[in-house]
Amino acid sequence: MKNKLLLIALLLATSLLAQVKHEEVASRKLGGPRSISVALPEFYNQDKNKKYPLIILLDGEYMLYPFEGALRYANYWDDLPEAIIVAVDEEGPEQRDKDTEVSELDNMPTGAGLQFFEFIKDELLPHLQKNYRVSPFKIIAGHDVTAGFINFFLYQNDPVFNGFVCFSPELSPEMDEILPQRIASLNKPVFYYLATAGGDVEKLQKSTKKLDESIKAVQNPNFRYFFENLGDASHYSLVTYGVPGALYSIFSAYQPISNIEYKDNIVTMPSGYVAYLKTKYDIIEKDLGVKMKVRLNDFRAIEAAILKNAMYDEFKDLADVARKNYPKTTIGEYYEGMYYEMTGELRKAKKTYLNSYSYEGIGDWTKDFMISKAESLNVD
Secondary structure (H helix, E strand, O other), X not given: OXXXXXXXXXXXXXXXXXXXXXXXXXXXXXXXXXXXXXEOOOOOOOOOOOOEEXXXXXXXXXXXXXXXXXXXXXXXXXXXXXXXXXXXXXXXXXXXXXXXXXXXXXXXXXXXXXXXXXXXXXXXXHHHHXXXXXXXXXXXXXXXXXXXXHHHHHHOOXXXXXXXXXXXXXOXXXXXXXXXXXXXXOOOOEEEEEEEOOEOOHXXXXXXXXXXXXXXXXXXOXXXXXXXXXXXXXXXXXXXHHHHHHHHHHOHHHOOOOHHHHHHHXXXXXXXXXXXXXXXXXHHHHOOOOOOOOOHHHHHHHHHHHHHOOOOOHHHHHHHHHHHHOOOEHHHHHHHHHHHXXXXXXXXXXXXXXXXXXXXXXXXXXXXXXXXXXXXXXXX
């Protein structure tokens, strides 16, 4: 599945080149502008109020299109949220070395490395927040030396990023000891994806696995950790293999209710199905920065669980959620009618179904369907 996704993502990326904006960001920290590329969601201009998660990519000249292709493919199936992707151009190996400069005295960013760190935090992020509709949820990603460098943002008491994607990181001295300590003290949700592979550079593979063991020992519910060992992928191909895994791991809560989630997490509950639905979408909004309506298919999943376990009182709460998400549509009347029907108040059920005729049909809940529901009840 991952290989198929990778192939489709790369094919999609080749057709999206024209949709990427190139611009320069003025910087006092760097003493001059820095080139970036901005890939906006396909329907960015349709809803002027909608905000999007932000993904900043170091090594942007080669990291952009694997991320964009994977996202566009998953967006089509509503598996991942749309996001604004910003690729920072390292402008060649020499500039890359300068951008990630670390002091030999305290193993912290220094010189050009400190300037680049402050550019991202104090100039690039404000620039993007001013000029684009960026949600509070921000991810940063890097590969080998830049993957190690982004960990310095986790050294802060209040990290400016909510998500980190580290492909085969080249760690600074003592980082494998300091990082778990910083993770243990986090007081807000942070998502962290780490990857290596069997064909990775041996030194980096070893240090990444060591870091994995150290991180796994940390107990902090605010830290959401994901690790992948990507088979026989090389140091370079592991990025294209890992991008879908990173995105699906970090945004896992966003996905629609699947058959597995329904069977393992929902229908097995004795009650609380509507509360589960509310919590799911609260997490999507609060943790991932994505404000969205409850999917119609997710309503169907909760409906099925209520019917399966005969917890008919929950239809009343489901009707409230439906009306909040889709006011003046038939779905709210449908679930209120189901509450009355399943609790034996058939006259109220029929009246509620018929009342929906003045509302707008939505999905399978057409006006004709609602009338047929009313007529199916054997009452005057």
